[in-house]
Amino acid sequence: MDVDAFELERWFAEYEHDADVMLAESGVRSLPADRFDTDPGDLGYVIPTSGAPDVREAIAADYGRGAEEVVCTVGAQEANFLAFQSMLSPGDHAVVVTPTYESLHAVPDTICDVTRVPLNEPSWTLDVDAVADAVRPETELVVVNNPNNPTGRNHPEDAMRALYDVAADNDAYLLGDEVYRLLAEDPAPPVASMGEHGVSTASLSKAYGLAGLRFGWLAGPEDVVASAERWKDYTTISPSKFGHHVARQVFEGEAADLRAEALEHVRENHEITAEWARGHGLDWPDPVGCNVFLRVPDGFDDARAFCRTVVEDAGVVLAPGDCFSTGGESYDGYFRLGFGLPTDELREGLARVDGVL
Ligand SMILES: Cc1ncc(COP(=O)(O)O)c(C=O)c1O
Structure with a gap:
């Protein structure tokens, strides 16, 4: 039996490689391999x-x-x-x-x-x-x-x-x-x-x-x-x-220390992103983890139009909410922002989206 295309992966495949800032990664920033023995x-x-x-x-x-x-x-x-x-x-x-x-x-x-x-x-x-x-x-x-x-x-x-x-x-x-x-x-x-x-x-x-x-x-x-x-x-x-x-x-x-490090990083980025969202009048739902589903700002037809403008004009990848639409449910009034990336990249990405807004 055929399987539906994975809409989010297809969107990433279109833009992720050439964009400057990935503001749609769902996990916490990657650790360097040299933190571990890799042999x-x-x-x-x-x-x-x-x-x-x-x-x-x-x-x-x-x-x-x-x-x-x-x-x-x-x-x-x-x-x-x-x-x-x-x-x-x-x-x-x-x-x-x-x-x-x-x-x-x-x-x-x-x-x-x-x-x-x-x-x-x-x-x-x-x-x-x-x-x-x-x-x-x-x-x-x-x-x-x-x-x-x-x-x-x-x-x-x-x-x-x-x-x-x-x-x-x-x-x-x-x-x-x-x-x-x-x-x-x-x-x-x-x-x-x-x-x-x-x-x-x-x-x-x-x-x-x-x-x-x-x-x-x-x-x-x-x-x-x-x-x-x-x-x-x-x-x-x-x-x-x-x-x-x-x-x-x-x-x-290492698990407890690595988790504590990740939580501290997410806490800081959470604050930065919450302040940014509120500054644009976007409701902040206080998410757990480093994904947030925000309403598409006024002035854009839908999530895809907004996310396409942001990536093409500012080189920043967001995830359009319609990638999560399923059955009769539509989420094209939302976009997912991932704020787990390194803090300087987060600031850069948000500033670029500011420019678009
Ligand atoms: C809810 C959920 N489950 C599973 C996965 C896949 O994770 P993994 O990298 O462990 O395969 C993801 C990746 O984004 C996810 O968001």
Whole structure:
């Protein structure tokens, strides 16, 4: 079956290479490789291919689970792909909370019927009752991304537990894509720690600034992990040797310091960007992480017109909200701004957008 084009990736492909400032990257600024030992020894596959037991165990601890309930992947992108292949079959039904990262509904669309349940504008709150209404007897999976890309909304623990109960009461799984979770100052417990119906995916990409490692994981019940491993034999076999080698160093001791550094950086950039947005009369929704979904300023037809003007006249890439439009929902009145980049680049990018405005 065909898969929809990934609208955001297509937009980036058009502009990212030649632009001067990338103000639409969703994660925190990248760390230099020389912060780590980058010599993993021989360049064979990672063996065992699901990740070394000590690495899986370190990841599993965050979920109150054992090493056998974690599989290491090539980024969260692969973890989500494996999750969908493992938990969904033709004839099933999935409920996806939107707007969100496109793979979270585009991949399920290729397998079964999918119902989108939108967050409530303008503060993007989670409508647990609407998810419950959308659930059917054949619903196998409810999908949520928390904190949310593109809105930066962080759903609180009570809402997430209520969502878990909706899935569990229907004998379905709740999949939490939690790649931004550790960018919350006080993160909600991960979905995979909530019970046997909880599955979490995450990675080192966004919260640590290590996207190039392509290191992620899926954590959840053993049967889901076993099925994900079966699929992984046909996708990437093992994580990358470099990614796994650096991930081990993160989990063996650096994680807390790296996270603290990232949080401090995001705090500073958050303030700068909030002040900038307010200065232009744009509502600031106080996002968690380094993505914010702002209204398109007056004077532009829609998000695409605004973002095209900004990139063509000022060399700054923003993400048009229509990349997140799905089903009958339209987000072309918004644009996503990513403020995780180095602070001097952020200031430069915002100043250039000032020029356009
Ligand atoms: C919600 C979400 N999930 C997954 C991914 C993919 O992350 P990774 O680099 O770990 O594959 C992204 C990337 O932007 C994302 O925003």
